């Protein structure tokens with residue numbers, strides 16, 4: 001049986017999806033007697049990640065409030081003098097797409113040298129662009145890959161484990177192989193990340209690890225058995241890892257987003273059916289919770305950049321006293 005729209009609706013029902021789009025920075029304030037042009041954090045990129053080569057919003061009448069007034073190097077440090085990850089080396093898994101790609105862009109902007117890792121090495125390289133660091137092919141579920149990568153890393157300050165896959169199948173329709181496939185990427189992949197990143201960070205007695213869990217690890221939905229189980233396990237693993245890493249000065253936290261506008265949705269069996277039924281991809285996104293940037297933030301799905309902002313906070317010294325925590329970023333879905 002294919003995963004149907006009814007089940008998909010159950011997955012999304014009651015989801016008050018939404019997030020702030022504009023991110024208007026308070027530095028609209030006067031500067032040197034001249035009023036600065038209104039701007040937003042995203043402006044510091046040429047375009048937000050979800051519009052950079054991604055087709056998440058394809059067909060959507062995107063009025064993106066993406067205003068790129070500033071140019072050149074000034075764009076990078078227009079009014080944020082702090083570069084929060086200067087001198088840090090960050091390993092990001094799942095860097096080629098969605099949340100991982102947005103994190104890669106944001107970390108580059110914040111001064112980090114990024115090891116952009118993904119099964120899709122070319123995609124990771126594209127996300128990294130000309131930034132400092134390198135793109136590597138990594139299957140997070142393969143210990144041999146982690147082993148080889150670890151041998152090439154001298155310094156590691158941050159791990160963001162974003163690589164993941166989703167599924168939508170009732171339990172009785174889930175083969176053991178399907179179950180293991182989800183768990184191997186979403187849970188084994190995170191376990192291996194911890195297993196290899198922690199020793200690298202212990203060398204410097206500091207580090208910050210951010211795992212990408214999910215609101216599906218908190219709130220159940222039909223068809224999300226394997227996925228929810230994997231994410232609930234990650235939320236618990238974070239806490240154990242935090243306690244084990246505490247004596248070594250390494251913090252471990254997670255984020256739990258609900259619906260985020262990324263290509264992961266298009267891997268779901270119901271996506272094509274939904275597009276066909278609704279008539280367009282834009283309408284399909286609407287049915288999932290909305291992807292119109294003009295909507296108030298908590299009345300639509302999140303954009304990857306909105307999750308990346310929370311990950312940056314957890315990765316940086318701004319959250320220095322936080323460990324073992326899960327930041328729920330879900331527009332109220334689990335409230």
Ligand SMILES: NC(=O)c1ccc[n+]([C@@H]2O[C@H](COP(=O)([O-])OP(=O)(O)OC[C@H]3O[C@@H](n4cnc5c(N)ncnc54)[C@H](O)[C@@H]3O)[C@@H](O)[C@H]2O)c1
Pocket residue numbers: 093094095096097098099100117118119120123138139140141161162163164165166185189212213214215256257258259260261262263264265
């Ligand atoms: N998009 C959402 O609605 C949503 C909500 C909550 C949590 N999440 C979680 O966020 C994380 C990122 O998802 P996304 O939405 O950005 O999806 P995405 O599909 O856009 O990106 C996932 C990336 O992971 C990579 N990947 C998959 N398997 C891999 C493997 N074995 N080894 C290395 N890389 C692999 C893919 O190539 C891809 O680049 C996932 O862990 C996902 O479960 C997503």
